[in-house]
Amino acid sequence: MRAGCATGRPGTGADVVRRRRIVLGTVAVALLTALALPWSGTGGHPLATPGPALAGQTVAGHLTYVVRTGDSLWSIAERFDPTADPRALVARLTTQVGRDTVVPGERIVLP
Numbered sequence: 001m002r003a004g005c006a007t008g009r010p011g012t013g014a015d016v017v018r019r020r021r022i023v024l025g026t027v028a029v030a031l032l033t034a035l036a037l038p039w040s041g042t043g044g045h046p047l048a049t050p051g052p053a054l055a056g057q058t059v060a061g062h063l064t065y066v067v068r069t070g071d072s073l074w075s076i077a078e079r080f081d082p083t084a085d086p087r088a089l090v091a092r093l094t095t096q097v098g099r100d101t102v103v104p105g106e107r108i109v110l111p
Contacts, residue, residue, distance in 0.1 A: 067106040073097070080110055 065076060073093045077086035093108060094100050102108065 063110045065108045065110050067102045067104050067108060069104045071102060071104070073100065073102060076102070076108065076110075 063080075065080075067076070073090045074086055077089035077093065080089060089111075092111065097106075097108065
């Protein structure tokens with residue numbers, strides 16, 4: 001017979017402490033996993049198109065880009081479409097912003 005079972009009560013003392021630690025550890029791992037799941041898909045290209053898009057297909061809607069430290073209209077245009085000539089997009093963004101510089105934290109709507 002195990003210690004603590006002679007009274008008819010399930011585990012006491014060390015058994016209860018061990019079970020509590022197992023339950024708390026399991027709950028902590030579950031919480032960390034649940035919190036990490038939303039962040040697991042982030043990263044990569046900050047201006048990526050949401051969902052699949054075929055080559056030559058027009059994507060409906062516009063992207064809002066938040067300017068980061070070190071960004072310029074030119075670097076944003078190159079990041080948005082690295083294969084195209086950025087001059088046309090830089091001209092459109094300059095017209096939209098009203099100046100040729102951007103400030104970190106500023107929101108720019110990309111076509």
